[in-house]
Amino acid sequence: MAHSYTPGLTVTDHIEIKRRRQLPLPGTVLVQAGDRVVSNQPVARAELPGKVYPLNLANQLGVAPEEIKEYLIKKDGDSIQKDDVLAENKPLFKWLKTEIRSPLTGIIESISTVTGQILLREPPRVIELLGYVDGTVVEIHPHQGVTIKCACSLVQGIFGIGGETYGEVAMAVASPEEPLTPDRLRPEMKGKLVVGGSFLPADTMAKAKELGVAGLIVGGIHDKDLRALLGYDLGVAITGTEQVGFTLVLTEGFGTIPMAQKTFAVLSRHAGANASISGATQIRAGVIRPEIIIPQKAEQAAGLATACSERGDIQIGDSVRIIHDPFFGKIGEVAELPSELIRIPTESDVRALEVRFPDGSRAVIPRANIEVIEGG
């Protein structure tokens, strides 16, 4: 039989994870294997080549492309300052003289006698790659980056926006069913990762931005509010570079959906602790989910299981969350795992399972529509 994949989101108090930190282009690694690093510490550095500006000298001087070298004062690879004269003509009368000045500080990248243009390049920009998590460097990838091992509590969300940031976990609601209304945000939450319950309304987002909250972690939002926040309708779930003032992580999905009890409990236990958060989501091949990582002290880390990407088949008794209507967001446990295909109301014959809810009721759900609540 084909493997039945029922991927779940990891929500756990104790896990050891590895995060590969990679430069966008080759550079220098600043740490060594075995070093302890913290989230906001640079671990590698690279120089991003500066922007290139073409300048068509032939046109500006009114000469043929192959003649431009005769007029150039600078040559290939020369350093230049803004307003330096790059080329000039030599007219008989001085007042007819044309000088071409550099619009930027940088170097002359190339000179073309075919097109008559020269390319100027700005100085490189240094980019520093931060550690993102508190942990130990376990592998160096020469010129590329490092892998950092971290013992932590981990909460994966279903969808997020915004990049990596850091802050103290702050609980804004008392239960996972409560929506995160604006009055729950207080000035002391500035720079913190604020945990709400079932829903994040638009006015709370506005207040979070105003207060300078670093991150928001909630069960759900409305699509229309996301659209208003981003300024466009998100077509494909590839995120992480948005700049909306805070990083947002949804733990459940779109709509008003109470945060899973377990997720809420893990975050509550770590109220006041420092954590790393990333909203980056990529739902295509090579799935990336948003995450909240709460590092543990070294002494807590002993004897942790390593994060395991591969899980066994689903078992009776497994705790599952239903991820599609009409039971969307409900949590129960697997009561039956029939092997034969079951006909559902759409008339499709699908692999299904029976879920028992806490109130004792049961429902048949396609296996594709549940996710196992992973981590222990």
Place this chain on the structure above:
Amino acid sequence: MIATGSSSPKIDRPLTVIVATDCGSTTTKAILIEKVGNEYRQTYRGEAPTTVEAPFEDVTRGVLNAIAEIEELSGWKILEGDRIITPYQDAKIGVDMYISTSSAGGGLQMMVTGVVQNMTGESAQRAALGAGAIVIDVLASNDGRLPHEKIERIRTMRPDMILMSGGTDGGAVTHVVEMAEFIAAAEPRPRFGATYKLPLIYAGNKEAQGPVRKILGEKSALEVTDNIRPVLERENLAPARQKIHDLFLEHVMQQAPGYKKLIDMAGAPIMPTPAAVGVIMETIAKREHLNLIGVDIGGATTDVFSVFDGVFNRTVSANLGMSYSISNVLAEAGLANILRWVPFTIDEQMLRNRIKNKMVRPTTIPQTLDELQIEQAISREALRLALIHHKSLATGLKGVQQERTISDVFEQQASGLSLIDMLKLDLIVGSGGILSHAPRRVQSMLMMVDAYEPLGVTRISVDSIFMMPHLGVLSTIDEKAATDVFVRDCMVYLGTCVAPIGQGKEGERCVEYEVTFPDGKMVKDRLRFGDLTLYPLELDQKAVITMKPAKAVNLGAGPGEPITREVYGGAVGLMLDGRGRPLQLPTDQQARVALLTKWFSAVGLYPTASG
């Protein structure tokens, strides 16, 4: 042996058993093809998750798992450890050949450049699309972007490959060289593998080959091939397409995890999935002398293929799909266009949230009837938009070569739509989960009819289990085997749609018709505007229809002119569509819901409370 893609493999014995896989982004699908008597049949299939990503990072794991499933189901012994047993031996041991296609890891992503956007830019785009690529950007000297913006764009995109074109042979070199300078300045890096050079094909003005080599020879893995537009009037795409296939195998696939092993395992070059689908569509259209449109609607992308008068075209709408890209269908089509196909009223916010939830959990499936109806409404819009996109690029240049006059060039710029003639269309082939796996076949048929609005008489079919890619590769080795399986096992003919062109008030006479069924039974009736009528007509059965349209109504022979045609049956039958062309739905919500309900129940589209 590593196949290089340029040459067809030599087969020194007749093929009896073939195993083929398609490594998709999420699933690897394997099929077993056997020679049964004198014909080839697809007998078993297996599938397994694709294993390009961590923790496996080896595509062959998924391939072996999918083949192992075939072994379990068939009792055939194909694998010896990690090796495919070849050749076929008696007693269900071994296969004669293993072949594969791949779109894993996002397929082949290319950037193309030209000098004039509508001329060489478009030719380069067609060459790349025809080779099975997704074109992530078309840069041209006249594309309206400033030079530094072009350089930034080249730099931020991370294509698998760049195709450069521009200029006719012997023409001016300046603009082509300028583009080469921009590319060199941007120092583009490939999507996979930080350490290898980006493959770049130059297929422009041959006079510029020298300067381009000088500028880009060191900075890229440069390959030079024949100009795709040697003269203004002629397009020559084949050499560039072949180079794309070669470089795809030699560079791009070598970087993807496990592909070196996969290439060694395969007895024929690995083809990009859409290229293989294109090959089989083209083969069938040419063999049957058909004009056809094929569509493969997936989770992330929708591919459209067409063959009209022997001219093949392919486009890919990279962000129209039913799961990963479902939210983009909403963004591009707009909510109103989706809602017009939903036969009940629904709260806008709830619908938007549902679509987003499908996007973030793309593997979930509709569990209730109303969810199924919503998904099928969205698919109509995805199909419609992808065809619009296709029409905008299928603009009359032959896939390999076409002689054109200067005036044709200007006409192409003005209209660009001349090739896709829905009235000349003989066959629509649908593929992809939403069409192939619809609970009722009539749902697939109506989705395609609603989205494409075929005109006149059009036959409609679906790919039973998505085996067109496998058959595309197979057709390069053994056309008979591929055709046998395509006809017998791949295509599920749904029936024929007859749709008069014209509009009228609901209930007005549209067409008087007679249908003579194979058993001699004859039905005479009237099709009124607003009617949708379905007659059962079995697969392999033909009926004769005579249609006498009303004065302003056209069935292809001209307004009011009668037609008599032989029509084919299928899993659904003969559909007479009197809803008018272009198809217009009432803007009033109640009227629209009532009309949809009437149409849907007329063809038995969905189960009713009474069953």
